[in-house]
Amino acid sequence: MRPSTRFALLLLFILTVDALLLQVWMAGSGERAEATKQQQATASTLGLTDLCVATEARYTRHPAASDPIAPFMDHPGAIEHFPSGSFWRPPASTISSGG
Amino acid sequence: MQTSFIQKHLNILDYALSSLLRRKLKNGGIALIFSLVIFLLASFQFLTQSLETTAEKVLVFAPDITLQRLSAGRQVSLPDSSIGSLAGIFGIRQIIPRVWGYHFDEKNGANYTILGLPADSIQKAEVSLSHGRLPQKKKPGEVVISSSVRASLELGERKSFTLFRSDLSQASFTVVGIFTDNTDILTGDTILMNLQDARDLFRLGDGMVTDLAVSVTNPAETDTIAAKISGIMPDTRILTNSQIRKTYRTVFGWRSGFGSVCLLTALASFVILAWDKASGLSQEEKREIAILKFLGFQINDILALRFWESIAVACVSFLLGLTLAYIHVAFFEGSLFTPILLGWSVLRPSLNLDPAVTFADLLLVFSYSVLPYLAATIIPAWRSAVIRAETII
Numbered sequence: 001m002r003p004s005t006r007f008a009l010l011l012l013f014i015l016t017v018d019a020l021l022l023q024v025w026m027a028g029s030g031e032r033a034e035a036t037k038q039q040q041a042t043a044s045t046l047g048l049t050d051l052c053v054a055t056e057a058r059y060t061r062h063p064a065a066s067d068p069i070a071p072f073m074d075h076p077g078a079i080e081h082f083p084s085g086s087f088w089r090p091p092a093s094t095i096s097s098g099g
Numbered sequence: 100m101q102t103s104f105i106q107k108h109l110n111i112l113d114y115a116l117s118s119l120l121r122r123k124l125k126n127g128g129i130a131l132i133f134s135l136v137i138f139l140l141a142s143f144q145f146l147t148q149s150l151e152t153t154a155e156k157v158l159v160f161a162p163d164i165t166l167q168r169l170s171a172g173r174q175v176s177l178p179d180s181s182i183g184s185l186a187g188i189f190g191i192r193q194i195i196p197r198v199w200g201y202h203f204d205e206k207n208g209a210n211y212t213i214l215g216l217p218a219d220s221i222q223k224a225e226v227s228l229s230h231g232r233l234p235q236k237k238k239p240g241e242v243v244i245s246s247s248v249r250a251s252l253e254l255g256e257r258k259s260f261t262l263f264r265s266d267l268s269q270a271s272f273t274v275v276g277i278f279t280d281n282t283d284i285l286t287g288d289t290i291l292m293n294l295q296d297a298r299d300l301f302r303l304g305d306g307m308v309t310d311l312a313v314s315v316t317n318p319a320e321t322d323t324i325a326a327k328i329s330g331i332m333p334d335t336r337i338l339t340n341s342q343i344r345k346t347y348r349t350v351f352g353w354r355s356g357f358g359s360v361c362l363l364t365a366l367a368s369f370v371i372l373a374w375d376k377a378s379g380l381s382q383e384e385k386r387e388i389a390i391l392k393f394l395g396f397q398i399n400d401i402l403a404l405r406f407w408e409s410i411a412v413a414c415v416s417f418l419l420g421l422t423l424a425y426i427h428v429a430f431f432e433g434s435l436f437t438p439i440l441l442g443w444s445v446l447r448p449s450l451n452l453d454p455a456v457t458f459a460d461l462l463l464v465f466s467y468s469v470l471p472y473l474a475a476t477i478i479p480a481w482r483s484a485v486i487r488a489e490t491i492i
Contacts, residue, residue, distance in 0.1 A: 002109075002113050003112075003113045003116035003117050003120070004109055004112045004113050004116060006116075007112070007116050007411060010415065011414060011415070011418065014415075014418040014419060014422060015418070017422055018418070018421075018422055018425075021422070021425060021426070021429070025429065025453075032453055034281070035281035035282075035451065036156055036157070038227040038279060038281045038282055039153075039156075039157045039281065039282050039284065039285055040156070040157055040159075040160045041160075041225040041226070041227065042224075042225075042226050042227065042278075042282045042285055042286060043157050043158060043160040043161055043285055044160035044161075044225075045220075045223065045224035045225050045226060046214065046216065046224055046226065046286075046291070047161070047162045047165075047195060047197060047216075047312035048161060048285050048286075049158070049161045049162065049165055049338070049343050050158075050343075051150065051153065051154055051157070051158070051284055051285065051347070052212070052283070052284055052285055052286065052287040052288055052289070052448045053150065053284075053440065053441070053448070053450065054440060054441050054442050054444050055209070055210050055212075055287070055288045055441075055444040055445070055446045055447075055448075056210065056441070056442045056443045056444040056445075057442075058201060060442070061201075061210070061212065061288070063346055063347075063350050064158075064161075064338065064342070064343040064346040064347065065165060065167070065310075065338060065343070066174070082442050082443065084439070084440055084441060084442030084443075084444065
C-alpha cells in the first residue's frame with residue numbers, strides 16, 4: 001500500500017470518529033432543546049440575569065448585575081485574586097483596543 | 100497534463116511521508132506538541148463559545164430592564180414605593196420587586212444565592228422542578244433549592260434547615276421543591292423563597308427591595324423606557340436586556356488572563372517548532388537533498404516536498420487536536436479548565452456544555468495554529484531547496 005493511501009486512511013479514520021461524535025451530538029438534540037426551554041422559562045419567570053458558573057465572588061456569580069466596581073475592590077490597582085476572575089476579560093475601558 | 104501533475108504530487112507526497120516516517124521520533128514529537136497546542140486553543144474556544152451560546156439563548160428571556168439603586172458606588176436596597184413613581188410611563192407591562200443576595204455558609208464555605216419574589220409571581224412562575232412544588236402564598240419559610248444546595252446543606256431526607264441572619268439569630272426554612280438539574284446553569288446555587296422571607300433573612304426594612312425587574316410591552320421601546328426611568332430616578336443603575344447579553348458576549352475572551360496564558364503557551368510552542376525547523380539541516384538531510392538533486396529534482400520539487408511534509412503534520416495534528424478538544428469539552432465538561440473557571444467556588448453547578456462547533460471557531464483555531472506553523476516552515480524549506488548538491492557529496 002502506498003504511503004499516501006495509508007495517510008488518507010488515517011485521516012479518514014479521524015474523520016469517522018468526528019462523524020460518530022457528530023452523530024452522538026445530534027442524538028442528544030431533543031434533550032438539549034427541552035433543557036433550553038426549561039432554562040428560558042426559568043430565566044423569564046424568575047427574572048434571572050446571570051448564568052450560575054462561578055459562585056465564589058458576587059461579580060463572578062452575577063457579572064451583569066453586580067456593582068461594576070466590585071472586582072479589584074481592595075484598593076485602586078489591586079490585582080484580581082479570585083481564580084475564576086482570570087477567565088474574565090477586563091473591562092473595555094482598561095484596554096486600549098477591542099478584542 | 101493534469102493527471103501527470105496529480106501523479107507527480109502524489110509521488111512527492113509518498114516520498115514526503117516516507118521521509119517523515121524515517122525520522123519518526125522527531126516528527127512524531129512535533130506532531131504531538133502541535134496536537135496539544137491545537138487541543139488547548141480549541142478547548143478554550145469551544146468552552147467559552149459554549150458558555151456564550153448558552154447565555155445568548157437563555158438570557159434573552161432575562162428582564163427587559165433591571166433597576167438598581169447605587170450609593171457610594173455600591174448597590175443598595177430601594178423602597179418598593181418607587182414602583183408608584185414609574186406608573187406614569189407608558190409601555191411598562193409589569194414591575195416585579197425582588198429581594199436577592201448572597202448567604203455565606205460558614206460551615207462549608209459555600210455561597211448561596213437567595214432569591215425572594217412576591218408570592219403571586221412565584222405562583223405564576225413556570226419553573227421546572229425535579230420534584231415537589233413552589234412555595235405557597237401564606238406559608239412562610241417554604242423554599243425551593245437546587246440539588247447542589249441540598250447536598251451542600253447535607254439535608255439527606257430532612258426537609259428543614261436553618262440559616263443565620265446577620266444578627267446571628269436563626270431563620271427556619273422548609274424545602275418544598277427541588278429545581279431540575281437541567282436548569283443548574285441558572286439555579287445551581289439558588290434558594291427561592293417568598294419576598295417577605297428573604298427580607299426577614301437579610302434584615303431588610305419593610306417595603307425595601309434589592310431591585311425592580313421591569314417588563315415592557317414592546318421590546319423595541321426598551322431603550323426609550325429606560326431613558327424615561329433614568330429621568331425619573333436619576334440615582335439608579337438601569338440594566339437593559341441587551342446590556343446583560345452584551346456583557347456575556349464579551350466577558351469570556353482571549354484578553355482574559357487564562358486566554359492569554361493559553362495563547363502564550365501556544366505561541367511559545369510555535370517558537371520552539373519554528374526554531375527546530377529553522378535551526379539548520381542535519382548532515383543526513385543535506386545528503387538526502389543532494390542525492391535528490393542528482394536524481395533530477397528541481398528547487399520547486401524540493402519546495403513541494405517540504406510543503407507536503409508540513410501539510411501532512413499539520414493535517415493530522417489539526418484533526419487530532421480538534422477531536423480531542425471536542426471530547427474534552429462535550430463529554431468531560433472541559434475538566435482541565437473548569438478548576439480555573441470555577442475557582443474557589445464550593446458549589447460547582449453542572450455546566451452541561453454543548454459545544455456547537457462553527458466554521459468560525461475552526462477558522463480561528465486554524466489561523467492561530469496551522470497558518471503560523473506553515474509560515475514557520477517556508478524559510479527552512481527554501482534553505483534546503485537551494486543547497487548545492489556538489490558541495491555536499
